[in-house]
């Protein structure tokens with residue numbers, strides 16, 4: 001199969017407008033004859049479900065939490081970008097586009113990114129109209145800040161709870177459509193398979209998490225808005241339930257998986273404190289606007305710190321290494337995430353880490369407090385400081401925070417064309433679940449933007465283009481394809497329950513996470529990856545012969561849910577490794593030790609790797625087949641990223 | 645530290661349920677309360693016993709999914725969410741009682757898991773501004789004084805956890821409902837529908853079987869997001885004005 005991105009022709013700035021004009025429309029009176037399944041109620045899913053229902057489509061929306069409002073998007077802190085140029089500081093749609101392509105290390109599709117930048121302005125209008133309480137200036141207009149890697153102030157925010165407020169806005173729009181009878185909600189329901197009939201996605205199979213009932217739902221189109229797969233690392237900043245299952249099951253049914261190895265490691269997380277750790281907490285990147293990152297200049301001083309012989313405040317400025325400010329004078333503490341993370345790893349690898357485990361650096365607000373006063377710092381970051389205090393027991397107003405990188409976001413995901421359709425007709429992927437806009441590295445405050453762009457402003461047009469060619473009839477849920485899929489799903493669950501082995505699901509998940517973090521994390525090498533591959537193979541075998549899942553299928557069974565997800569993570573882990581091995585270059589979040597500049601920066605190979613790696617599933621224990629979508633850059637010049 | 649846990653076990657909604665006692669050893673003070681329960685569950689699994697089911701997702705204090713009644717208080721001794729409670733708040737040798745949130749409108753599903761679908765239905769009854777996607781004015785065409793925006797924000801931070809209901813002896817949902825009504829009544833975008841909204845949301849709240857408010861203030865005192873009692877006063881005002889001036893509902 002040839003990968004056709006279906007990118008419209010014409011000048012960059014006109015592609016989306018022309019495309020909107022050229023797509024087929026579904027007559028308003030006929031929209032109610034179509035049913036659309038939306039899996040996921042995060043920013044992407046909730047905004048899509050609400051917007052499609054408003055247009056008149058019948059929507060079924062699914063999530064595994066007890067309420068759509070609890071989707072992982074709720075946890076986003078820092079903000080959302082939009083090219084409003086309210087600050088008159090030189091921002092524009094083109095600049096946001098340019099920054100995003102550059103930030104993604106030239107591994108994203110120009111046309112998609114441009115569209116994202118273009119609709120970003122509408123998102124803010126939409127959210128404000130819904131009553132989202134963004135931060136404001138005294139004059140009553142919206143406030144902005146500059147955020148991770150941007151030299152203009154284009155980030156809109158709602159204290160440190162931007163994701164929450166945006167999601168509650170989308171959730172309210174969704175709730176309104178539930179009340180109107182246009183959306184039927186299925187909370188605590190997990191999608192476990194996509195059903196394909198005549199080569200098209202025609203529905204899904206789900207498990208009711210309370211009763212265990214396996215059910216089929218047929219539809220004219222299926223939208224996967226199921227988020228990212230960062231939890232393959234066990235420890236990440238993602239919510240505990242975040243998983244790859246929906247995307248992975250679709251992948252096994254024929255949807256290509258693109259760039260699985262592109263993972264983002266976020267530089268400002270609370271360091272790991274022990275083996276009991278179940279998740280990592282992000283401290284918003286906005287903290288890097290005012291906090292200064294440093295470690296001691298020497299290993300000796302760092303050792304004294306680790307042994308608690310001295311306090312951070314005892315270390316005079318001349319013994320501190322503000323390594324980001326020194327190395328990257330123009331961007332300083334605001335270098336992109338991958339650069340900040342890798343540098344934290346370097347200084348800790350040198351033995352200059354500052355906590356007991358040696359895996360932490362300081363993020364210090366001393367100077368900001370001296371400059372602006374504690375009150376102003378509190379007004380900007382109060383809730384983040386409180387959260388830090390609660391988790392670590394330390395007061396960041398008095399002593400510098402300690403941070404360390406952690407897995408945060410996955411740029412890879414289901415391959416989609418310009419219309420957000422996967423390689424399976426009628427199956428779409430939106431939000432973090434797709435691969436489309438962030439290339440090899442995502443800029444801060446761009447995931448919320450992408451999720452809402454996909455859901456509010458892209459899919460309402462592009463899904464119509466497909467549906468307009470589809471008959472109103474849809475297959476019945478008794479169709480053999482649904483029955484077969486139900487059987488397969490049940491069989492897998494029964495198999496997990498029947499193993500009755502020795503080790504718990506978490507045991508395997510933690511082991512998988514360690515392998516991924518050590519060999520497919522911040523720095524990767526061909527040797528390490530090859531080793532990791534055989535380790536995962538072994539682990540997978542052991543899992544399927546020795547995992548212990550208790551209880552039955554016909555009840556709320558949280559171990560069974562977890563086991564089912566970890567089974568998919570084990571398979572995904574292998575593909576991530578294959579992808580990382582295949583990509584013999586460093587770009588963005590993918591850093592291969594063999595490919596670096598003399599200064600230790602990522603060294604791309606544009607001649608050979610300026611493509612999207614889209615993988616096709618070939619069957620159990622078979623190597624997947626690589627398909628390439630060549631990336632064509634007509635509007636930006638590929639340069640070595642430099643933040644010096 | 646070593647602890648004794650008295651945990652509510654209930655197989656399903658129709659089971660009567662009861663307390664079971666468990667011991668956990670070598671708990672670090674850095675663990676979160678839920679990580680302590682993870683330890684218990686790993687041990688139970690190893691012994692071949694059904695793990696304790698509880699709701700949680702973000703473990704960051706923002707999704708509102710965690711919902712434990714700990715030593716007689718929703719979310720435990722601190723004014724925070726269960727997932728943000730750490731073991732340093734407990735003492736070695738202590739006995740900790742863990743129950744689900746209790747309220748008629750929040751039926752127990754299993755062990756410590758309850759059904760808070762009533763909250764979703766209340767929002768569906770009117771907790772929104774009626775705008776469709778697209779065709780809205782430019783965001784800066786609606787200036788909002790910072791003080792108003794900030795106050796609306798304070799109300800908007802409710803995470804829908806239900807601790808207010810669990811804390812209230814009448815199992816009243818007034819704090820939750822009033823937070824949404826206040827947020828939208830304060831903002832110009834929400835003012836248009838304020839009367840109808842107040843009436844519909846209050847009607848739905850009553851239909852779900854939540855109790856009446858007798859102004860004891862336990863809700864706000866236990867609310868992890870410090871939603872203020874003044875929201876309830878505002879809601880009462882909104883509701884009263886609505887009931888004398890509209891014919892809705």
Ligand SMILES: Cc1cc2nc3c(=O)[nH]c(=O)nc-3n(C[C@H](O)[C@H](O)[C@H](O)COP(=O)(O)OP(=O)(O)OC[C@H]3O[C@@H](n4cnc5c(N)ncnc54)[C@H](O)[C@@H]3O)c2cc1C
Nearest residue numbers: 040041042043044064073078079191227431432445447448
């Ligand atoms: C701590 C943190 C802070 C962040 N801060 C920012 C920020 O400041 N700015 C920014 O732009 N981005 C931020 N991000 C990234 C951003 O929050 C996410 O990328 C984005 O919210 C993802 O949205 P989504 O709609 O794609 O998926 P999600 O919000 O993850 O939603 C996934 C949905 O899918 C459902 N689901 C999943 N699998 C299934 C299944 N099998 N069956 C049924 N339902 C399923 C879930 O129930 C859920 O409703 C942050 C991320 C984290 C972890």
Ligand code: SF4
Nearest residue numbers: 802803805806808867
């Ligand atoms: S008002 Fe407070 S206690 Fe009640 S649901 Fe909201 S956040 Fe929870």
Ligand code: FES
Nearest residue numbers: 701703708710727
């Ligand atoms: S688990 Fe999300 S608030 Fe506690």
